[in-house]
Amino acid sequence: MEDELEPHDTKAVDVKEEVSSAPEDSSPQQEKSSNNAEEPDVGFSASCLTTAELQQHWRAVKQEFRSVKLLFDIPTTRIIDQKITKYVVYQVVVIRSGSYDCERVAIERRYSDFLHLHQELLLDFSEEMEDIVMPRKKMTGNFSDENIAERRVALRDYLTQLNSLRCVRKSQAFLAFFTHKELKTSYDLLRGGRFSRALEGFQKVLVLQEKLSSHNPTLVVPTLCAILVCQRDLEDFDAAFQTGRRALPTVRRYELRQYQGPLLEALVDLGYSLGMPVAQLQDELTRVQDSPNGQVSEMSLKELVVQEFV
Numbered sequence: 182m183e184d185e186l187e188p189h190d191t192k193a194v195d196v197k198e199e200v201s202s203a204p205e206d207s208s209p210q211q212e213k214s215s216n217n218a219e220e221p222d223v224g225f226s227a228s229c230l231t232t233a234e235l236q237q238h239w240r241a242v243k244q245e246f247r248s249v250k251l252l253f254d255i256p257t258t259r260i261i262d263q264k265i266t267k268y269v270v271y272q273v274v275v276i277r278s279g280s281y282d283c284e285r286v287a288i289e290r291r292y293s294d295f296l297h298l299h300q301e302l303l304l305d306f307s308e309e310m311e312d313i314v315m316p317r318k319k320m321t322g323n324f325s326d327e328n329i330a331e332r333r334v335a336l337r338d339y340l341t342q343l344n345s346l347r348c349v350r351k352s353q354a355f356l357a358f359f360t361h362k363e364l365k366t367s368y369d370l371l372r373g374g375r376f377s378r379a380l381e382g383f384q385k386v387l388v389l390q391e392k393l394s395s396h397n398p399t400l401v402v403p404t405l406c407a408i409l410v411c412q413r414d415l416e417d418f419d420a421a422f423q424t425g426r427r428a429l430p431t432v433r434r435y436e437l438r439q440y441q442g443p444l445l446e447a448l449v450d451l452g453y454s455l456g457m458p459v460a461q462l463q464d465e466l467t468r469v470q471d472s473p474n475g476q477v478s479e480m481s482l483k484e485l486v487v488q489e490f491v
Contacts, residue, residue: 255274258271269292270291271289271333273340295339313342314339316339356400360386360389364382364490365490368489370382371407377411377415380415390404398434399435401431402437408424410486439478440478445465445469449466
């Protein structure tokens with residue numbers, strides 16, 4: 182089962198699920214009235230954020246009040262024909278509706294990947310999924326153009342049906358179907374010092390995670406930290422600094438102590454390298470290190486990151 186998100190106050194997260202089911206043609210007056218009825222508790226002290234971070238946070242909060250749905254498409258397929266095996270690969274695209282989605286990344290999955298997802302979900306959600314049927318292979322002709330086209334549409338509709346179930350779309354298994362392979366490959370590349378290719382993989386995963394895990398913003402923090410490490414090792418210090426600043430509000434809000442100290446330390450070092458003022462970040466790092474409220478990681482951010490997917 183999925184891990185429950187526990188920030189200081191979960192109102193903001195709960196409100197999102199309620200509002201996302203509202204009709205897309207709600208008027209501005211209706212939205213304003215709804216917002217006034219119950220203002221979301223952001224769950225953190227605004228005084229700890231800079232102006233830029235506050236703007237970033239409020240943009241995210243406003244996004245929570247928009248009706249955003251996910252669409253799935255399988256635009257193309259290809260046949261892999263090797264000496265001992267032959268199979269079809271389906272290109273899967275996740276599209277965010279409600280506004281123009283310019284960040285469309287594609288992943289490739291085999292039928293066996295869909296089957297594994299179905300079997301894993303049935304372990305926890307068999308009752309909820311009783312009306313959802315996994316498209317089956319045929320006894321013959323699995324590589325004919327007609328059958329591949331038919332299964333491509335069926336698998337697309339299957340993902341749409343799964344996403345319509347709240348318990349499924351918030352499950353770790355559903356998210357892992359779209360990101361696990363790419364994350365593992367990217368972490369392996371990072372550990373091997375192939376930072377450019379690792380960075381490409383992590384950036385691709387980040388787009389998918391932001392679309393699929395909006396119910397739990399903390400899920401993107403490890404990926405953002407991995408992107409920072411790659412950018413820093415590629416000596417793109419400005420991009421690394423901006424990536425770290427992007428992750429920091431979520432780390433603060435949900436008190437992710439495992440990442441807070443290492444991330445602040447990395448930002449302070451990057452800030453010094455860029456000649457930027459870091460006194461506020463340095464003070465925060467000192468407070469975190471001296472805090473008696475919990476254990477703070479003594480590892481560097483890179484040491485923390487490379488432990489993922491080991």
